[in-house]
Amino acid sequence: MDEAHFTVDADRRKCWARKGTTPIVYMNGSKEAINVGGALTGHGKFHYQEMRHQTKEEVLKFVKRMPPAL
Numbered sequence: 001m002d003e004a005h006f007t008v009d010a011d012r013r014k015c016w017a018r019k020g021t022t023p024i025v026y027m028n029g030s031k032e033a034i035n036v037g038g039a040l041t042g043h044g045k046f047h048y049q050e051m052r053h054q055t056k057e058e059v060l061k062f063v064k065r066m067p068p069a070l
Contacts, residue, residue: 001037001038001039001059001062001063002037002038002039003035003036003037003038003051003054003059004035004036004037004038005033005034005035005054006033006034006035006036007030007031007032007033008028008030008032008033009027009028009029009030009031009032034050035050035051035052035053035054035058036048036049036050036051037049037051037054037058037059037062039062039063039066041066041067047065047066047067049061049062049065
């Protein structure tokens with residue numbers, strides 16, 4: 001099981017530019033993001049769920065929705 005957080009806007013922490021030039025990062029200013037939890041079953045099926053927030057309560061809801069292990 002794993003969780004991920006994706007933002008809609010550019011990541012300004014790292015970017016590339018030619019040596020001696022100032023890098024230009026285009027951004028739209030959005031703070032919108034999505035949280036996703038996913039897990040792979042023993043049978044090779046992938047299950048995922050969009051989460052409103054990455055909290056233990058949201059993760060437990062996801063875990064309880066998973067099919068029982070055989």
